[in-house]
Amino acid sequence: MTCIIPDRSLVVSCQALEDEPLHGSDTMVKMAFAAMQGGAAGIRANGIEDIKAISKAVDLPVIGLLKKDYPGNDIYITPTLEDALLVSQAGADIVALDATDRVRPDGRSLSETIGILKSKGILVMADISTFEEGIKAASFGVDFVSTTLSGYTPYSKALDGPDLDLVTKLANVLDVPLVAEGRISTPDEAVSALNAGAYFVVVGGAITRPQQITKKFTEKIQERQAKIL
């Protein structure tokens, strides 16, 4: 399969929600530029404005998503077909969507949603949380399966680091590229995910969320203080 994102490469997720200090398309474009200068092969971006701005300004493939809350529903990554179409129209080269085994807010099944997107020639990344969800999403014809939501559904295990077990198991059986995403904090963890069979890795907070990076330092320093006292 020809892929617009090279094998064994790094995609940087440049996202800042409204309540985060770096929120805003100007900042996210700068983050994406910085990622490109560092050698990233692609960008993952959230929200119509950020997707438009980044895909216009940065010459890298963009994996787009739309984080949106629907009252009474837990799905928040590109929850509906309409959201997915908006992401595609905004200029995303690949549309990432929640592909967990949960009821979608628009009442469409996952297979129907994927089927419609594929009939329009849209590349789809399935964000899953378990092995079974990965197998199911692949059978519905997605182009990529990503471990994005492992640890973020009530029925998946929340680990401190990346879910390398899930990466290994899915990479072994899937015919479509398996993407390792979620809690990859160091270059060594990224390499471990590639060694486990990931086609490419997506790294977010460890590169683009300075408040998260700072917290790692302050926590270590506090731990040291606690040992001394």
Ligand SMILES: CC(=O)N[C@H](C=O)[C@@H](O)[C@H](O)[C@H](O)COP(=O)(O)O
């Ligand atoms: C669970 C969820 O909502 N993940 C989101 C998906 O787009 C982003 O907030 C993450 O930053 C992205 O998946 C990369 O992961 P990490 O920031 O851990 O490297």
